[in-house]
Amino acid sequence: MRGIIYLEDGTIYEGKGFGKAGTSVGEIVFNTSMTGYQEILTDPSYSGQIVNMTYPLIGNYGVNEIENESSKVHAKGLIVKEICKEYSNYMANIDIDSMLRNMGVVGVYDVDTRSITKKIRSCGSLKCLISxxxxxxxxxxxxLSEVELKHDFxxxxxxxxxxxIKGKGPKIGVIDFGIKQNIIRNLISRDCDITIFPYNTSYDDIVKIxxxxxxxxxxxxxxxxATExxxxxxKIIKxxxxxxxxxxxxVLALAVGGKTYKLKYGHRGGNHGVYDIERDRAYITSQNHGYVVDKESIEKDMIVTHINLNDETVEGMKHKTLPVxxxxxxxxxxxxxxxxxxxxxxxxxxxxxx
Incomplete structure (x- = not known):
């Protein structure tokens, strides 16, 4: 299949198609992870986005049944330099091409993903058609012109x-904005008694448990x-x-009267350095976000606890008086x-x- 990527500024990249035969429109972003393509594709945080992978070979360890972060692929499309259909991993049962076909997601490969990444870094995230x-x-x-990008996924x-999800430990209520399964697994491993609530659940319904x-x-x-x-x-944090x-x-920053703003091209990958001020230690972290908290806007109520070592944006905070x-x-x-x-x-x- 022919594959084409068209950006809203008129830039065209031509390659080969894989996955579902079709056309999608979304916001193009790039991810610098060397592994984790299965988790990236099934992460609800990628809803509405077309993901350009910077690592040149994707699919070499296949796809398995246990490492999905949700029940389906949320990304609108996948762009890679080279795909590997002959996977080699004892846990895998299908290849990346089959996964995208089964989940109804459009893919394009054999394009210059480095050039695309440089384009995004220069122009910021753009509306993109992948076909x-x-x-x-x-x-x-x-x-492309018929689709308006949404931001309320x-x-x-x-x-x-x-x-x-029953457990013998603390009773934890989760407000679900698009939760990854591994967050839930971490709570389960700590024996938490978990109740997951829809996004718009009222305070009164949450405190009933x-x-x-x-x-x-x-x-x-x-x-x-996320106004509601x-x-x-x-009310909850009080x-x-x-x-x-x-x-x-x-959303917590907004709840304490702070502000957020959109980054030029976001942080997406598994190699982002973060400094924990309280521990005086740096960590390599996994990230996937296009918005950040405005540091000055939260200083009345919050203390910054973590900073990004690349651009010094806020990576963590705690309330001055509340257990938050x-x-x-x-x-x-x-x-x-x-x-x-x-x-x-x-x-x-x-x-x-x-």
């Missing part, structure tokens, strides 16, 4: 009903669109220990692989009052 259909340039332009990708702690999950889109959740979180991760970190803290990176993302799992331990200790 492996035989379309004319006029058809491509028309399809966090309202739609999470659970639509309350989910209970009498939670010992609240976790605000990761998720896609612009945190400013912001109002709920304002009385319940709270941890925010990624989108949860950003958050991180921008993914402590469950396992680049270490367990270097930053202390975030979950810290949360559980806080919930227990230790």
């Amino acid at each position: 492996n259909e035989d379309l004319s340039l006029d058809e491509i332009k028309k399809k 966090m309202k739609r990708v999470g659970t639509k009903e309350v989910i209970s 009498n939670p010992d702690g609240i976790l605000l999950s990761n998720g896609p889109g612009d945190p400013k669109e 959740a912001v109002e709920t979180i304002k 009385s319940i220990p709270t941890l925010g991760i990624c989108m949860g970190h950003q 803290f958050s991180v921008q990176f993914h402590p469950e993302g396992s680049p270490g692989p367990t270097d930053t799992s202390y975030i979950f331990d810290k949360f559980i200790s806080m919930v227990k009052g230790e």
